[in-house]
Amino acid sequence: MNHNxxxxxxxxxxxxxxxxxxxxxxxxxxxxxxxxIQLDGERIVSGVSTIGYIHRAFEKIAEHRPFYxxxxxxxxxxxxxxxxxxxxxxMTVEKLLNIQMxxxxxxxxxxxxxxxxxxxxxICNTIIAQDTGATTTFLYLFQFREHIYEIFEEICGARLTxxxxxxxxxxxxxxxxxxxxxxxxxxxxxVALKEFESLLNRNRIFIDRTAGVARVSAEQGLxxxxxxPLLRSTGVDYDVRVSEPYASYQDFDFEVPVGxxxxxxxxxxxxxxxxxxxxxxxxQGMEKLKNEPAGIFHADVPEFYLPAKEEVYNNMEALIYxxxxxxxxxxxPKAEVYHAVEGGNGELGFYLxxxxxxxxxxxxxxxxxxxxxxxxxxxxxxMLLSDAIINxxxxxxxxxxxxx
Amino acid sequence: xxxxxxxxxxxxxxxxxxGQITGVNEPYGLLTLETTKDAIIEVLKFLKENSIANFxxxxxxxxxxxxxxxxxxxxxxxxxxxxxxxxxxxxxxxDEHHPTIPxxxxxxxxxxxxxxxxxxxxxxxxxxxxxxxxxLNMDELGVHPMLKQYPLxxxxxxxxxxxxxxx
Numbered sequence: 001m002n003h004n005x006x007x008x009x010x011x012x013x014x015x016x017x018x019x020x021x022x023x024x025x026x027x028x029x030x031x032x033x034x035x036x037i038q039l040d041g042e043r044i045v046s047g048v049s050t051i052g053y054i055h056r057a058f059e060k061i062a063e064h065r066p067f068y069x070x071x072x073x074x075x076x077x078x079x080x081x082x083x084x085x086x087x088x089x090x091m092t093v094e095k096l097l098n099i100q101m102x103x104x105x106x107x108x109x110x111x112x113x114x115x116x117x118x119x120x121x122x123i124c125n126t127i128i129a130q131d132t133g134a135t136t137t138f139l140y141l142f143q144f145r146e147h148i149y150e151i152f153e154e155i156c157g158a159r160l161t162x163x164x165x166x167x168x169x170x171x172x173x174x175x176x177x178x179x180x181x182x183x184x185x186x187x188x189x190x191v192a193l194k195e196f197e198s199l200l201n202r203n204r205i206f207i208d209r210t211a212g213v214a215r216v217s218a219e220q221g222l223x224x225x226x227x228x229p230l231l232r233s234t235g236v237d238y239d240v241r242v243s244e245p246y247a248s249y250q251d252f253d254f255e256v257p258v259g260x261x262x263x264x265x266x267x268x269x270x271x272x273x274x275x276x277x278x279x280x281x282x283x284q285g286m287e288k289l290k291n292e293p294a295g296i297f298h299a300d301v302p303e304f305y306l307p308a309k310e311e312v313y314n315n316m317e318a319l320i321y322x323x324x325x326x327x328x329x330x331x332x333p334k335a336e337v338y339h340a341v342e343g344g345n346g347e348l349g350f351y352l353x354x355x356x357x358x359x360x361x362x363x364x365x366x367x368x369x370x371x372x373x374x375x376x377x378x379x380x381x382x383m384l385l386s387d388a389i390i391n392x393x394x395x396x397x398x399x400x401x402x403x404x
Numbered sequence: 405x406x407x408x409x410x411x412x413x414x415x416x417x418x419x420x421x422x423g424q425i426t427g428v429n430e431p432y433g434l435l436t437l438e439t440t441k442d443a444i445i446e447v448l449k450f451l452k453e454n455s456i457a458n459f460x461x462x463x464x465x466x467x468x469x470x471x472x473x474x475x476x477x478x479x480x481x482x483x484x485x486x487x488x489x490x491x492x493x494x495x496x497x498x499d500e501h502h503p504t505i506p507x508x509x510x511x512x513x514x515x516x517x518x519x520x521x522x523x524x525x526x527x528x529x530x531x532x533x534x535x536x537x538x539x540l541n542m543d544e545l546g547v548h549p550m551l552k553q554y555p556l557x558x559x560x561x562x563x564x565x566x567x568x569x570x571x
Contacts, residue, residue, distance in 0.1 A: 052540035066557045222461055225514025238486050337432050364466040374517040
């Protein structure tokens with residue numbers, strides 16, 4: 001037998017490309033979206049991404065709702081870190097209305113947003129590990145998401161779609177149980193994170209599956225509009241918290257971790273390091289809170305801040321403001337404003353145009369998952385199918401944010 | 405890092421494009437300007453490549469519908485210079501009956517899906533776009549739902565009529 005000749009002929013089925021539908025609902029897609037890929041053996045020749053399966057017309061609905069009623073919509077964007085979306089939206093409206101926050105509110109916001117970031121990164125990094133076959137790490141670190149949810153629950157009563165903020169601050173102050181839970185988390189999580197890192201960072205199988213896979217250069221990342229940990233893994237030092245600080249991030253001391261090669265391993269490392277930085281931020285926030293007078297959890301803006309229910313029942317002024325705010329009678333200036341926050345996946349931007357009416361004239365969300373994901377199909381070309389799966393988990397695509 | 409001011413950017417743009425740069429404004433400090441659909445690609449290229457500002461990053465593309473205006477659809481670009489830490493918003497008003505504008509995918513690949521989304525919602529046809537299809541809505545939808553002529557709620561509902569609230 002001549003070994004230089006292929007063992008199949010032109011009519012051989014082995015010579016044909018295989019079309020594979022990855023998704024819409026598939027365990028590896030982490031959400032409802034579809035990739036139609038053409039395979040030559042195990043190698044991807046081409047791919048087409050289809051999204052929109054859970055498109056819920058957020059922007060259209062937002063045009064028909066007063067500012068407060070838009071908050072629950074933002075909760076459902078990136079549902080792995082809904083407080084960040086929440087706060088981002090409220091800060092956009094505060095920017096529109098020129099409301100200044102008391103420092104204590106800003107610090108509380110930083111604590112909550114960083115807890116959310118940790119929750120978001122836990123999901124992504126443990127899922128990368130899970131997709132390389134390391135289920136233990138996934139289950140081990142996941143219990144700390146549960147702890148974060150318990151903190152949220154203590155503050156606002158909800159766990160996943162939190163609705164945690166208000167225009168001008170929070171709906172209520174953090175109670176002592178919430179603070180003690182945060183302290184407990186600060187004590188216990190570093191131990192687990194360290195263990196998680198020691199299980200994976202130098203793990204031969206994990207490195208083989210991730211290092212050098214799906215490598216993206218800084219130029220490519222910028223060209224495709226990447227932000228967040230994905231862009232930072234390519235070596236671009238861009239973080240909204242540093243470049244345009246909001247909620248007093250300028251008062252905090254933290255670093256922006258960057259990678260060098262932009263591969264899956266670097267994305268994993270960047271997210272891990274960000275979790276350490278988030279812990280630093282929360283610790284500093286807790287320390288700073290000690291110097292702020294307790295009990296302040298919103299700015300003194302009764303015409304915009306939704307009063308507590310007991311106030312509404314017992315105070316005429318509060319009742320009037322409550323009614324005006326709920327009916328969308330907020331006197332907001334005619335203006336347009338763009339405000340960005342650093343979400344779990346990157347720059348989460350809110351572009352709000354207000355024409356003085358009851359509802360926004362136009363509201364557009366710049367959703368990092370949507371913009372990051374468009375590179376998936378082009379970058380998968382030539383990749384092994386099994387690598388593309390890990391690549392997808394490392395991009396942390398959240399279907400709620402992707403489709404909006 | 406050398407800082408750059410909004411004025412320097414505007415001066416550079418007016419020197420190059422003259423009367424094609426209009427409507428300069430700074431809401432909340434964010435430089436906003438208008439240009440025409442003939443000039444938009446050149447303006448974006450200039451903003452990206454000129455060393456004064458170096459807006460190398462395309463943050464967002466979207467549109468706004470103003471049915472009462474003559475040129476009723478505004479296509480809005482948000483650009484960002486990560487080096488100089490400055491943003492700019494560029495608007496182009498186009499005719500809502502023939503909403504066409506050249507594609508920005510020739511400058512950034514990021515524009516691809518952003519333009520598909522804008523086409524899906526507003527019907528703006530980006531000329532030269534490599535793959536202009538709907539992206540979030542189903543192909544058979546037939547309308548571009550973010551246009552103002554498609555209200556969301558049943559107009560016969562009376563509980564939210566403005567006249568009952570003195571508006």
